[in-house]
Amino acid sequence: MGEYRELTTPLSDETIRSLRSGDMIYITGTVYTARDAAHQRMSEMLAAGQDMPFEFDGNIVFYAGPSPTQPGMVIGSIGPTTAGRMDSFAPALIARGLKVMIAKGFRSDAVKKAIMEHGGVYLAGVGGIAALMSQCVKSEELVAFEDLGPEAIRKLEVEKLPVVVALDSAGNDVYDRGNK
């Protein structure tokens, strides 16, 4: 296994295309959280021709819903949730310009196809190491859907968030080893 490569957001198309399945990456910069309920709403907004709550342009969507923030801390525990539940929403968002997603677990063929077609990448974090990952978050700001509680969209500034390239723009899948 190789060493970690450090990347800073926003990621350029060239950088995204240079990533290969299995690469270990540290992400530094801005990520936006969005999970089930936020995806539901974003797709409804998309269908209605409305603007997205934030610009996708080179930005990263992190499928995550943190635990509550304790006094004196930046954020509670935070880590990737299962990507598959967002698979029905993702292709439309990718077509709209979303290029980089962080979550955990395997993706559908439709998402794989969309990533290949639009030159995106899917990064996987290790699920359930959320106390460790919370230490990478340097600031947190509510962006949209406050009523969704842990499922609200938040803008996070992260430093060296550890991920692995799960699905690259050429369609190579780190989970594809005879089983998923």
Add this chain to the structure above:
Amino acid sequence: MKEIHVSDITSKVAELCIKACVVVSPDVRASMEQAVKIEKGTALRVLEDMIKNQDIAIERNMPICQDTGLTVVFLEIGQDVHIVGGDLTDAVNEGVRKGYTEGYLRKSVVGDPLRRTNTNDNTPAIIHCDIVPGDKLKITVSPKGVGSENMSRLKMLTPGDGIEGVKNFVLETIKAAGSNPCPPIVVGVGVGGNLEYSAKMAKQALVRDIGTKNPDAYLADLEAELLEKINALDIGPAGLGGATTAMAVHVNVYATHIAGLPVAVNIGCHANRHEEAVL
């Protein structure tokens, strides 16, 4: 007859919720430390991060995982216990409310599965009660994440499928689950009974400590065989490959009908949270 006041149940449930979410149970920790010795490369790195995460959680008093689960509570109520001062179900839910609020645990429960509004206090819990001999009340709290719950399966096999059918179903379930349930997992299997009883047994199997041997030698052998086969699947820690896909397989069985062979497989993630106390 021993009296137990509901307020003691509430405070104990609250304490167990927080402890289960923040402090890794010793059996899980020991199993992961064993796994570190046999893994290398990515699998080793993932396991080391999981252990480091457990240490940070304790040090900073924060949950191991942001998904602090749907709270499953097993109550073993001694038949000589008299619960006083209020309603038992309310007391347990009040404990969950208190634990999840005071412990800064995530509120992940929607009050209705179709209309989906968050209850904002993680109630109601899933409560299983059994009446047992004696004058004690045993409370087991298992905050169950749904990344692993969603990959769990139940199938109504028939007698002709036999033990091979059971083994195949367990392996198919784990294979299909792949990276999603946050391996290394604990696999709870319930065989027999009926539809709901097999599922309950599978859930109960998850709260048994890793490393404890099934008292039934036939089932102990089945557990060992399944564990070996699951760990040969190369799913590995976080699904990134390796020899540690499961830390344990626990099988519970119960009498069933001459026409039936229900099998439930409940998957627990690498945190496999469970804490218990006796009042």
